[in-house]
Amino acid sequence: MADDFEDLLAANRDYAANFALSGFDGIAHAGVAIVTCMDSRIDPLNMLGLKAGDAKIFRNPGGRVTVAAMEALVLGVHLLNVNRILVVPHTRCAVASNSEAELKSRIAESAGQDASWLPLHVIDDQVRALAEDVQKVRSHPLIPDTTLVGGFLYDVDSGLLSQKV
Numbered sequence: 001m002a003d004d005f006e007d008l009l010a011a012n013r014d015y016a017a018n019f020a021l022s023g024f025d026g027i028a029h030a031g032v033a034i035v036t037c038m039d040s041r042i043d044p045l046n047m048l049g050l051k052a053g054d055a056k057i058f059r060n061p062g063g064r065v066t067v068a069a070m071e072a073l074v075l076g077v078h079l080l081n082v083n084r085i086l087v088v089p090h091t092r093c094a095v096a097s098n099s100e101a102e103l104k105s106r107i108a109e110s111a112g113q114d115a116s117w118l119p120l121h122v123i124d125d126q127v128r129a130l131a132e133d134v135q136k137v138r139s140h141p142l143i144p145d146t147t148l149v150g151g152f153l154y155d156v157d158s159g160l161l162s163q164k165v
Contacts, residue, residue, distance in 0.1 A: 021052060027081040030054035033073055035133075036088040037063040041156040044088075048161075056080055062096060062123050063089040065133035074142045083147055087133050088161065089126050090154040096123040126153065127164050134165040 032055040034044045044050075044057050058072040065073075065087060076082035089096065094103065100122045107115040123129045134151040137143055151165030 024053055028054060028056045028076060029081070031081055031083040032056070033076040033082040033085045034058070034088060035060075035063055035065055035069045035073070035085070036154070037061065037090055037093055039090060039093065039156070042088070042090060042154060047154065047159065048086075056082055062093060062121060062129075063087065064121060064123075064129065065136050070137070070140060073137060074140070077143055077147055085137055085143075085147060085149045087130060087137065087149070087151045087165075088154050089123070089130055090156050092156055093123070093126070095121065096126045096129075098122065131165050 030050055032048070032050065034048075034055055035058045036042055036044055038059045038061055044059075045052065045055060048055070056072065056076045058069045060066060060069065073082070073085055076085075098106075100120050103120050103122065104115045104118060107118065130151040130153070134149055137149045143149070150163055152161045152163050154161050
């Protein structure tokens with residue numbers, strides 16, 4: 001067990017040796033918050049030309065504006081200097097290109113046990129879901145009208161964002 005994470009801990013020690021964010025204030029210096037998918041093909045800061053400390057980032061399967069994501073956005077807007085919010089799902093997303101039954105079957109096969117009880121929030125129409133999520137943010141009583149909110153689709157094959165909402 002002690003060696004299970006040693007490669008990552010060694011990399012962390014290298015990272016910490018040149019750590020430059022000590023004492024950082026934690027606000028979003030570029031005023032940006034991003035809600036996006038957990039997919040590792042997405043590099044939220046670099047895709048927007050930002051650096052550490054510029055944005056608040058919330059990730060979940062599908063990049064949906066969930067209750068937890070909305071909590072993060074409200075905190076960001078009122079306490080962390082956020083004045084622009086980007087909601088960014090992506091192409092070739094597993095939760096947007098498979099049915100709930102297909103995903104549960106794959107999970108059950110991998111886990112070796114029933115997964116039918118697990119709620120998976122698949123997306124049957126990404127653009128419609130994105131429009132709903134952007135409207136959810138724009139209409140939230142604790143998100144001021146002065147906060148800019150946009151919906152974008154990230155192409156994992158080209159690296160390009162296209163604004164949809």
